Amino acid sequence: MKLRARRLSLPLVLSVSLLAACGGKSEEELMASAKTALQQQDAKTATIELKNLLQKNPSSPEGRFLLGKALLDSGDLASAEIELRRALEYKHPQEQVLPLLVQVMLSQGQLKKVLSDYGSTRLADKSAQAALDAQLSAAALGTGDKDRARQLADAAVAGDPGSEQASLAQARILSSQQAFDQAVQRLDELLKTHPKSVNALLFKAQLQLRALNQPAEATKTFQQLLAVRPDQFDAHDALLSLALARNDVEAARQQLAAMKKAGVPGGRSALLEAKVEMAAGNYSRAKELVQALRRGAPEHLGLLSMAAMAEARLGNYSEAEALSAKAVQLAPQSSQLRYQHAQALIKLRQPAKALAALKPLLDSSSKDSEALALAGQASMLLGEQKQAEDFFKRASALRPEDQRYRAALAIGQLGRGGSGEAALSELSSIAATEKGTGVDLALISALAGRRDYAGALKAIEGLERKQPDSVDVPLLRGRVQLAQGNLTEARKSFDIVLKKDPKMLLAVGGLVTIDVNEKKPDQARTRLEAYIKDNPKNSQALRALAELDAQLGKPHDQILKTLNEAVRVDPNDAMAREMLLDVLLAGRDAKLTLSTAQAAVAAIPNNVELLERLARAQLAAGENGQALSTFGKITSLMPESGVGQLGTAGVQIINKDYQAAQRELKKLLDVKPDDLQGRAMAIQVELQLKRPQEALALAKDLQTRHPKAAAGYLAEGVVQQELGATEPALAAMRKALSLEQPGEAPLRLHALLRKARRAAEADSFAEGWLKSHPEDTTFGLYLADLALASGDYPGAEKHYRALLAKRQDLVGALNNMAWLLSVQKKPGALDYAQKALALAPEQPAIMDTYASALAAEGQSKKALEVQRQVVQLSPEVPTYRLALARYLLAAGEKAPARQELQQLSKLGKGFPQQDEVNKLLAEANR
The missing domain is CATH 1.25.40.10 (Tetratricopeptide repeat domain)
Incomplete structure (x- = not known):
């Protein structure tokens, strides 16, 4: 009986299993349940139901599409992209899939890929095409192509005038034109018909916060957004950040708790938790949270930035520099990431690298006060006192409302001429009461820039009282003493630095400068070589040796060998690669130069300085088409810098395609109307197009925009010469000559006098100019070459x-x-x-x-x-x-x-x- 019972048990078990299976939800039921969950904004339930459905039917097109939508709603962008692409493979209608897929790609920063993959796609459904055009407009705007973005936004409105996506596209265009109030007004109109539009509420709040500086209004809009969508991450992030900006850590913790209660996925909430812990001073915990998140997303920009910040707060500046360098490489257009990288480099006492990192933010029209202030600090450490003072003045003029308002005012007064004693007194008073050292550095810079070395040394004593153990104090003291010409005391100061920190290359550099000034070049080289022997992987030291060898006139091959070694020991040292390419570009081996430039860009892909050198190498090798492509890439990476547009126009001028150059320069000057080099090039193009009157108008405009720059007057001189107007040409050249930096004015004036057969006047001018400007080797070389050419x-x-x-x-x-x-x-x-x-x-x-x-x-x-x-x-x-x-x-x-x-x-x-x-x-x- 027992045996029989056992035999009966197997079919009984099977029956139970089959009944259980029959009792589960059908495919249709799972689909209906998932759709209901999505309508109720319950992405978690929808995801579970859809995954169960796909176990039954893995090739369900609608199942894949809805799962992609659910994953998008829950913030899992990578998985959402996979599912949406599968939905396309299984032939789910493009009209439904593509707008969501493009949204996912945009959220992941795949702007160029969106435009290349779907820029020419045409959908049968007008509304879907309008939605796609609106998203393509956002992608074009993100890459800096404002004309295309505007055309696509217009197409979206034409295709579906009342749609949410089209209205958002219009608002984005208005925002790109700095018409922020109009953009908010357009969003308000949209919200009347779509009051629960998450995208409209989010964009409006972001404009109120970042563009209009209305934190109170932005807070209300973010709260309105959370009432519609309680798990909306960006709103929680912004409200938490606003609390942290007020130093209200408790309010930030409450916002974090509300976000977790709303069901925001753990990874995203962990990121904000790391922010809170950072603000609370719990840097180790913040680092731990970020490290865990980075395992799944090693190249996530926000996580890289957070990780670098945590390392910096913990004093691990080398790690902070490496992390921030990677972040800048991934997003070279980000100002914030460049600040972070520069700060780490300044802490590591690598000011030259810090200035290189900030360079794209530091053109003559820069309005970036943070970048200018950091550049001032870096210049101070380099001993470039005048440059440091200029950076500090510009930064202060831009931010008079900063907590260092009095300091800004004082620095501004120093820049207006006069004795400046009252301003210096004001700065000294601020430095004495401020806990931070920023004003001390500005004061030291101002005094040293005015050659008040005794005052600068006294200001350094004030800094020393705040930071008695800081290695910066003897370093700055040595720099000032070096500028003062007090080589003996400067040597003592740099020696003190090296006792505190034997690896401090800036101090070694100071001693090298002293050696050179004392006519001891061999001692200078020996000093650097000894440092390199102890620090063989220090590429900065190798760069310094190459610079010294160039200064001493050492053989070309020796300099190349040193720079190649610098690249070998630190392949990520962009400055070493730049220096190597500069030396090669001055030579004749175009093939070697090109291959070296290509290797540099392969190692550090998005570095604009290296890309610019690659373009020059391509030009030298006769690859003009490739150079155009490279300059185009620079434009896409940093559309606001103008470097790419200038390079493109330059190649088009070489190709004698002056009409194309004219169009490129117009694009540049629309964005940067005060760009001096761009306007000078535009004048050159007009002359090539035989339009001297237009060139003259541009030259006059350049003078108005840059009255202290010689370029406008030199350009007028060239144009007047072209028109045969000798006296106006001479007058323009003489005006350029009177400026602080006359550029080529002495050469051009002398040449014009000779051409006008006024040889005696030319000779008299040359003699007088050389007597009053004995350091002008350019003019001296011009006169020597002229004499040689004439047989004298x-x-x-x-x-x-x-x-x-x-x-x-x-x-x-x-x-x-x-x-x-x-x-x-x-x-x-x-x-x-x-x-x-x-x-x-x-x-x-x-x-x-x-x-x-x-x-x-x-x-x-x-x-x-x-x-x-x-x-x-x-x-x-x-x-x-x-x-x-x-x-x-x-x-x-x-x-x-x-x-x-x-x-x-x-x-x-x-x-x-x-x-x-x-x-x-x-x-x-x-």
């Missing part, structure tokens, strides 16, 4: 000797001096030629002069060897072949000399030295 060898030699007495790194002067001495059969030619070649190896013109100097010294065999290399590098230059033929004949090699001369003979009248060719050819045939 004694005059040219006089100018070149005067220049080289001041600077030994002027390659052109060294080369021309060598040539002059060689043709005049004077001693010293070879020495000058060797110095020029060391600074610029593999430059055919330099090598040609070197060969002639060797020949003049009787070293004919070596001269022949060098000249063969010259012809190999530049086979298209006939004068190089003629020199080679001479050296071949001198060496008795008539057959190869004859070959070279026969090639030159085929050039006919195209080569004006045919008489010498015929004479040498006759000699070769004898």
